[in-house]
Ligand SMILES: C[S@@+](CC[C@H](N)C(=O)[O-])C[C@H]1O[C@@H](n2cnc3c(N)ncnc32)[C@H](O)[C@@H]1O
């Protein structure tokens with residue numbers, strides 16, 4: 001007689017209409033090609049990586065669970081055409097997908113800041129993805145999901161945060177091997193704040209004539225670099 005099949009309940013995602021939010025604030029976008037624009041920030045709690053240089057460790061824990069509808073209401077109250085979902089690692093929370101859909105439905109331009117360690121194919125195509133491929137000095141380079149290099153479109157940007165000559169040569173090899181200058185999306189090269197002098201990175205890029213956009217974290221020059229909520 002065959003063994004009785006176990007009864008398995010269908011998998012449910014009870015949290016999909018809510019997210020755990022660490023902070024919500026209005027500022028100027030400090031990074032990417034959207035830098036300088038008014039932007040509301042939705043910072044979600046939790047991250048599975050531990051980049052050596054992370055400036056947002058405070059977002060690894062805590063925060064408050066909020067309904068997606070409540071977050072959208074707060075986002076609309078900023079009266080900013082653009083919002084960014086960041087973290088922590090925002091794609092770890094199942095509720096982030098309905099959140100992004102709801103923000104788009106509300107007529108907002110939605111930016112997403114995510115590490116390159118998570119497959120981005122489920123992100124709604126209208127979202128502007130900023131995908132950060134981790135360099136050796138982050139300590140998390142082996143977590144990169146390189147399928148993301150072919151899952152991004154003209155709205156998106158690949159970001160590489162560089163803290164040393166080793167990181168730079170790693171990033172340069174990535175650009176050259178994958179012919180990233182020919183992709184529909186742009187490539188951003190940024191420095192780890194206070195680790196590599198920005199001028200040094202600028203000079204390397206010029207010397208090698210790399211097809212990338214140099215950028216700084218503008219908010220760290222406008223405000224105290226340790227200030228929260230900016
Ligand atoms: C705090 S993370 C949150 C989103 C996601 N976890 C990620 O890593 O992309 C946002 C961005 O800040 C960058 N970042 C964090 N600490 C930094 C630092 N000390 N200097 C420069 N960029 C930093 C990250 O590399 C990432 O591109």
Ligand SMILES: Nc1nc2[nH]cc(C(=O)O)c2c(=O)[nH]1
Nearest residue numbers: 028029030031086113219230
């Ligand atoms: N002003 C400002 N711009 C940002 N762009 C990306 C940020 C982030 O922490 O993901 C960030 C941030 O923390 N502040």
Ligand code: SF4
Nearest residue numbers: 047049051054088115
């Ligand atoms: S992935 Fe982002 S939030 Fe997580 S540790 Fe790295 S920089 Fe910080």
Ligand SMILES: [Mg+2]
Nearest residue numbers: 055056086217
């Ligand atoms: Mg930040």
